[in-house]
Amino acid sequence: DLYAMLGVSCGADASEIKSSYRKLALRYHPDVCPAGDREQCSRMFMRVQEAYQVLCDPEQRAGYD
DSSP states (O other), X not given: OHHHHHTOOTTOOHHHHHHHHHHHXXXXXXXXXXXXXXXXXXXXXXXXXXXXXXXXXXXXXXXXX
């Protein structure tokens, strides 16, 4: 579930989605993760990006919903 990935409800507005995305992107960005966690962080970062790309675009979001 893309909403769960970003930690927002399905009724979240664009600003909530963007705010949550930014927090998660900073948390999981491979450049800030410890060396031993970079692979896992990189995978999570990519998932967070994919979720944001769908949910921030009204047409893609409508198709997902």
